[in-house]
Amino acid sequence: MDTQFKSFTKYTVALLMIVIGECGFAQTTYYVSSSGDNSNNGTSSGSAWASISKVNQEMSGFSSGDQILFQRGGVYSGNLHLTTAGITISDYGTGDKPVLSGAVTFSNGWTSYSGNIWQKTLGQAPAKMNNLYREGNRLPLGRYPNYNPTDGGFLTLESSSGLSTITDNQLDNTYDWEGSDVVIKVFEYRFNRVNVTNHNGSVLTLGDGFDVPDIHDNSGYYFVNHLDALDQEGEWMYEENTSTIYLYTSSNPNGTDISYPLRDTVIFVDNIANVTISNVRVAFGNDVNIAVDGSDNLAIENVDVVSVGGEGIAVEGSDDVLVSGCYFSEVNVRSLFVRNGTTDIIIEDNEFSDIGTDPAYGKEKGLYCIYNESNGAQILRNTFERIGGGAIVTGGQNQLIKHNFVNNALMLIDDMGGIYTNNNLGGLTTAGTVIEENIVTNCLGNPQGSHYDRDWAIGIYLDNHSNNVTVRNNTIYNVGTMGCFMHMNTGTIILQGNTSMTSGTHEVYTWVRDQVSSEAQYEFEDNILVTRNTGSQTHRIFNYESDVLDVDESGTYDGNYFISPFYEEEVRTRYIDGPQTAGVYNSFELDAARPNFSNSSNSAITYAPSANQDNLLLVYNPTMEDSTISLPSGKFIDAKNSDSYCGSITLSAFTSAVLLKYSSASCATPDGTLGSLEGLNVENISGSDVEIIWNSTDNALNYDIRYKATTSSNWLYINNIKDTTWIVEDMTPLTDFECQVRASGAGVESEWVYLPGTGGAVPPIHFVNADLNNVTPGSAINSTASGTDDTWSYKTASNGTIDGNYVESYMQQGEDCPNISVVVEDSLDDSKTYDIFLYFISPESQDWQVLAKLSTQTSYTAYSRNSPNVELLNDNDGIPDRLYRVLLGEVSGTTDFQVDISDDMPGTVLRAAFDGVAYQEKPVYPINFVNANLSNINPGSAINSTSSGTDDIWTFKSASNGTIDGNYVESYMQLGEDCPDISVLVEDSLSTVNTYNIYLYFISPSSQDWQISARLAGESTYNSYSRNTPGVELLNDNDGVPDRLYRVLLGEVSGVTDFEVEISDDMPGTVLRAAFDGVAYQIKEVGSGGGGARVSDVTEILGAEQDELEIEVYPVPSNEVIYLRIPSTFNRRAKLALIDLSGKEVMERGILLDSDLQEIPLPIPKGVYLMQLTVPSENLIYRQKIIKE
Template sequence: MKKYCFRAVMLLLSLISFYAHATTYYVSEKGASNNKGTSIGTPWNYQRLQAEISKKKGNLFYAGDSILLQRGSTFYGPLQVRCSGAPGRSITIGAYGSGPKPLITGLVTLKEWKAVGAKQYTASLPEDFPSYCPILLINGKPFGQGRFPNNTDPNKGYLSNESDRNDNSSFINRSLRAGNTDWTGATLVARLMRFVIDTAVVTNQQGTELQTKNFENKAQKGFGFFLTNHPATIDSHGEWFINYASKTVRLQVDANPANYRIQVPVVDTLFNCTNQKYLVVQDLAFEGATTFGIFLAYAPNNTIQRCTVRACGMEGIAAASPGNNFISLMDNDIADCGNIGISARFVQSGLSIRGNTIQRIGLQEQYGGYGTVCRIGILNDRGEDHEIAYNRIDSTGNIGIRFKGSDVRIHHNLVQHYGAVMDDVGGIYTVNQGRQPQTNRKVYRNIILDGMDATAGTPNNTSQTYGIYIDDGSRDIELYENFIANGEGAGFYLHNTTAINIHHNTVFGFKEAGVRFTYDLAKWDPPRDIRFAHNIVVANNTTSNLVKLLETRDSTFIPAQGLLPTANKSLIDSNLYARPYREAGEKVFVGWNMYQKGKQQTRKYSLRQYNAIYGLDGNSREGAVQLASNKISDQDFLVLYNAATQTKAINLNGAYQDASGKVYGPGKINLEAFAGMVLIRAGQGKPGTANRR
């Protein structure tokens, strides 16, 4: 008995000793490198922290320790972290005191400007200036390099490629006349497809023709390009050019540069954590990096929470290598990054991205990511057991949320103003071109609003921005209770997919269609097991289809056979379709395009007709409210949504109807958390009961 008591006492003492080892270190602008750092009165300076935390051997920090930076302070330079915590005893890197979050910055302020022309000035750059600098900040606002033409010029600053060569390197435009600027050495930014932007250096110019290094994709006639990284591009406020050889920057501003705070980033990555784990990074601000704000590589079991990251040339937070499992990214504010807000493309399992606010990602074509997987709010491209929830994403050049993998839950997110730079995109998007096994994916209770028009630089005059876009090879996804409003393409787009269950969603105000089903590549399995039921689809114009049932370029495929309610288990039924601006008997509900021998054949049907032919939507209804088609007005519709976590009371100043004819107001109505509804102003139409077929 004494032996067991002795062992218990020794174990208790060892645990007390282990936990007592935890130390808190303090860092302040007013600290000193020779201070102990273990009290608020004897803090380190930032240089001491940089030196200690980056040591491969003799690192001072142990599991359970805390490293706290003083609020209201600004610290210059990167943190290279080489310490790890342990399960239940993470190392915390955070803040102490009161005031704004401690700021870790990679920005330097440029001074001593010299006038060199009308509104143009030059300044010297630091000796350690990097070989790549994508952004310059004026009073905190990021500006990209100068470009020709400007994005305020016709076609939003794209020159149309007039070359017939259909190769990977030829660009012709008559505005590039002989005797004008020699663009050799400039960077050419090209729209190569709707959804591809890429860059190459101009190697030669012959009159109106530019030759570049080869692009991966062909330079198609009619697609657009512009030029940057050349002093001749500078002709408006905020445009700039860096001469890396002489380490000088040339800038145009409307007033004396002494009136502005002009800064450039000189640090590649502000917080770098490689091969470390069990860290909690919280309540810090990061600003100004040429590439990454926070970078995690082979760094599992780490948490980033309540941090602010902005003005990064590429990515705000990047978990950018295999081995980044069990990563938690919560309640962070990320803004003004060139490529991706949160990139978790290599997290294999246990990813949680919750409560983040992500704004203005990939909006300037002069810098950021290129290719197809770029300019995205949140990117997760593999793995399993992932959750992306309660995030707010506003203004992205491409996709709002892109996901892959199995056991994935995408829910309670607000996505707005997506597809500002690239086309053929979705507010929420997935693809499975590698035909990887995918199971148990749920997309629910999201609010997706205001897809943008990014046709500039393409020969197309109709945009393809979709609310939720399920692309090639994707399968086994349930999409429900989403509210999707206002876009250029369709609310839902299923492209070469199977085993998709869409139910109890609301779609409003898409120009092409409410929902679009497409099968156009024979290498993919024809659509099977498609369920589209109990949805509300409302159009706000006189031309939109409510459903584009099927498009196919495979002449051997019978239209709609993949959607028929036969052995393939598909079910399209019990939906409410409303296009209030219509005449009685119009064939506005269902249509498809079929391509045979290179020719497009179009068919349109009323709901009754297509039910009789295909047996689909037998229990679906037409909307009850009818509006005069010669008096179209945005004021006829009221789009309501609640992106809060609690029920919201909304006051209606008049009487409204929903698409089924139910009357609301005047007075208060309650809207559940992450829900939306479309109301039609009462008195503008003809109320009644929604009609079957």
């Protein structure tokens, strides 16, 4: 638990020690029984007192530690007034809890008034009457018009004059409503009840009692507490001036028990401390059942608070109050009303039902279950059922609202939340409040009687400058309007890990509408927002609305799930560079268009709008124990596709799962195995957009792409793509980029596959600067070396390095430094293989060299600018003239590596200087399987699908196991078959710039001797392969069992687009069959390919129409050049520049643009570049994409 929240348990333990220290163990137990006698001493069950009045009488004689116990099964009427600190009110005996009641019960005295209306004048009469019960059942207050489900039974006023009169031109004047009360829905979330002092036609004159400044036109209202409103069974009214109850009933009420509240308060805890009330039932307070004022360290435990005319428990000015394990039911206004300086109240493990369900008892801040104005409140593990207003309405600092289950709240009102915060309840801020792991369901709201023509029911509502609130891991389901509403917040608002599904119009709505809230910041991460919308209505799964705060400046929105499987999701944002600008996006468009949205996901599965809505489910566990929930037939994945489920799902406490049906198969039917993602490549580059393609993957539901600059550690994601092609937009800000794709099946995902080719062809090279911290021994290097002290110098430089510093031995002055090492720790994945590089400095003007090796190598190698296979790099001044990179070797099976450096060079070498080292993961490229079949085997006459097994013809056969794809090729040698040699030809599948591994897939079961001979075309001899051949790989085959299908590496090819594998069955007689499934190819090494280029379409012309400057660009792949020509007459000097994707100019030269063919060399590394021609005299810029391969 966060330290900002107090622990009641620890506090009370400390308190108990203090009490014991002051009082010892001396205490007295007093007993009260309905069969007792107030003349008894009360100190034993046999001499019990009889009444609450006796307890009050003896109160001043009680001491701290005393207990007053009421016998179970009894009813005790009166008002218990507690004024002695440290005492306990509880129970003894067996049976039902003792009832402390403010009621009077009678069974006779009714006389007939008129028709079915009966009357009874009370001897003991309250000033007002807020409840009436018959045989333990609450009776309805009579009303006119009667309730109906269509409009709620509201009349509608047209206008008002202040708070004094209302006008209803449609009011039926059959009845005179003077002397009645009128109930008006003054706000969407509030009712007021006041007296009608005069009725004149369509005008009602009203008495005092409003808590609003005015009455809105078109507000709904109805009459109560009038004889003409009594027309349904059980309806009643109370005439205050005669103390008479009128009851409408079709049967004689005499002989039945009628109860009404006489006493305003049943228990009053009056400015005392350390009191406990437990194991009792408190009923029939006319205003409040338990009132607490100025009483600290109070515990109310396992108490039933029922049949309440107003508040169940009202707490004012009290610290460290505990309300635990209590049951609240049939409370007219609020179950808990906490305010006026109370702090650190704990409300835990309580059950609330049927709270605030009659508008006639609505008043200021009324019809809410828990209404809290206090700091440090903890509201934990409570359940709420059938609540007229909000279940938890709260304001105050450092509150914890956790593990509450709210169901069927907001039954009477709108513009309210099942859980609601406001930054000005009691003048308190909400800073530090945490709302987490709650479940809010079926809060549908009720617009009936409202002057607003809208539904506005909300699951979790942060209202009116609620500030610095965290809302995380909550579940909201089936809410009338909005799952979460963030209204005019301030400070930092965190919404993290929440799930909201099937809200009426929005799952999350953020509305920033005044200057006070214009600097709010939202951290909106990992939320799952879900809708079943089919397009028949407008549903914004997320909506941001503001006149004052640009959505792009409103915070971060990362890793959220927008799940709309029946219709494309809609995310709306308004105020984008201007208050009138709005955009509606799907999740893909959202991340591309709005810079602070990233890693958004749509639904992993999509359905037709007409599909069964139950394909999409939400299940939840509103208990503190693990719960296993049965599922409908079929198979499901969760919203994140992290797992699959069939038959049932087990959820931990207060968690939920959004499930999407992916199969109607039974649980006994296994899923197909997710295939390997293959065929990944760049299809097209247009402007700053890159189109990526790949092959369809067996049993894939969708695909994910991630990409980033090689210099960045932050991936950008495009999730849940349903197609096998995608355009990654706006790559302009990236230098070299990495791009990877993976396939997702039912609860499983493939490995990320690197994009082969240029640009992001390989994983990034991670540079590690050599400095004073990672060079060993440390004594061999310093930053103040003289150049003659045989110590390596750590120096700064404006050019020739990556990062402005380097390490040097000044050998031209006779320096001979010790050998050193650069150690890189905990940076590698020991399951992968890495290339290790050295960055060294070797200017053209002088002979600088360096000796280097990996620590695993035995000898040093000298490197200079003229060494083979070194790469010239752009350095920190942008000029490629002295910084080089060389591959030293590779390491695997380790998390660390070490590069050893030496300056032991010949005397002609002037300096040894290096900048650092680097590591690069060696990419694992996909293995692309090619099925051997009747179309690609040569000669075609040597194979058919009807071979007898004795006709010396290879057979193309189907099989339920042992293959990749259900068929294979076989020679049945055990029947004497001797088939001709054949070959599998794969055409136009390779790139001449790359080197490829070539594989054979063959079949060799353990039960028989099956072998095959194979070789690459052009090799002189065949090799035989069986299950026992060293180096072969056993694979899962099409029945999912690894028992007979093997893969073997035949060799490698390069510089070709085709390859051919030759097969033979010329094996010893003991071999029974030769069988194979196909061949495969895999990139082994991406080559430079001679530095060719390809050219995209024109991306941009600025300053002229395209037909005014028709530049022809020709790539010449074999010569590292491109050619330019202008067919039309045009003779202008121009500047030609090549710009990499970071915006850095890597080459510049002046040229003459005319009709002659211009040859442009490309002395640049492979990659993607923008060619820019600038013609100053024409104010013209021409741009085109160039890809150096």
